[in-house]
Amino acid sequence: MTDPSIRRxxxxxxxxxxxxxxxTHAAWLADRFGATLYDFHVRETPGFPPLDWVDDLVVTAEDVAADLGLPLAPEAEPLRPIDLVHEEREASDVAAAILRYAADLPADLIVMGTHGRSGVARARLGSIAEAVVRHARCPVLTVRPDANGGASAFREILVALDTADPIPPEAAWAARLARAYHARLHLLRVVAPSLLHPQASEASRRAHLGLGRLEGQLGSEGVPAVVSRVCEGDPAAVIAETAEEIGADLIVVGSHGREGVRRALLGSVSETVIRHAPCPVFVARHQGEGSAARIE
Incomplete structure (x- = not known):
């Protein structure tokens, strides 16, 4: 099985x-997927001089692997420079400029840092990263600095699933990331509490069966280690609790890309997870209802 190519x-x-x-994560993924990495800087100050030194920047797979503490693949060329393109534009609305550039490329994946603000600033979803996550047409990985202020490899990846059959985009992306980082993959389904919903026990049984099939399929596709669980409760709360329990380094969630009022209300599980997650979050887009993702 194959999934959409990652070229940009x-x-x-x-x-x-x-x-x-x-x-560091963007460069690692570019090397693993054989993609071109587009480094994009928006100058908000008119007349600010361009960053000429970036054009001479050379980054190799060996550099990035060392930063993340990951082994190079046997077929890797340690000293081969990562294909890096630098672009700068002047704009007052940084998020809009990023989204336009992503659409122009078009980007297959966006990787960006987030300052992880707390309190009112975070609740208002005012950051550039959050605006990009909400409106981008492609998946977005938001990365927060680790405890030491740098980058750490993803060794425990949690993916929250709405369904396991057909395979949703978040599962396919999580599998690719697990292979890229040699990580353990945790599959999570959340069902309604049985005391409030009499059919929840049946829903739980079906969820277990679906995850069992998916777990076996992902294992056969070369994912290093796959475990799964079904929990009852509020999805966003359960995802946060599970992430803390397993020490997740990355949470992968899906987004249906709702428009208009439904998006403005910010009630989705994915947006709640992005606001409160203690670790990086990968948001996978559902391009169309009923379309199954494929795993490579």
Whole structure:
């Protein structure tokens, strides 16, 4: 089975320390997927001089593997430079500029840093990263600095699933990421509490069966280690609790890309997870209802 090709990875940067960690992951994925990495900086100050030094930047697979503490693949060329393109534009609305550039490429994946603000600033979803996540047409990986302010490999990946059959995009992406980082993959289905919903026990049984099939399929597709669980409760709360329990380094969720009022209300599980997750979050887009993702 194959999934959509990843040829162009967009890395928007504000040149902050948070962006540095995200760049490491963007470069690692570009190397693993054989993609071109587009480094994109928006100048908000008119007349600000361009960053000429970026054009001379050379990053190799060996550099990135060392930063993440990951082994190089046997077939890797350690000293081969990652295909890196730098682009700068001047704009007052940074998020809009990023989204336009992503659409122009078009980007297959966006990787960007987030400052992980708390309190009112985070609740208002005012950050550039959150605006990009909400409106991008492609998957978005938001990366927060680790405890040391840098980048760490994803070793425990949690993917929250609405369904296991057919295979949703978030499962296919999680499998690719698990292989890229040699990580353990945790599959999670959340069903309604049985005391409130008499059919929940049947829903739980079906969820277990679906996850069992998916677990076996992912294992046969080369995912290093796959475990699964079914839990009852509020989806966003259960995802957060499970992430903390397993020490998740990355949470993968799906988004149906709702428009209009339904999007403005910000009631979706994925947006709640993005607001409150203690670790990086990968948001996979559902391109069309009823379409199954494929795993490579």
């Amino acid at each position: 990875i967009l890395f928007p940067t504000d040149l902050s320390a948070c962006a540095e960690g995200a760049f």
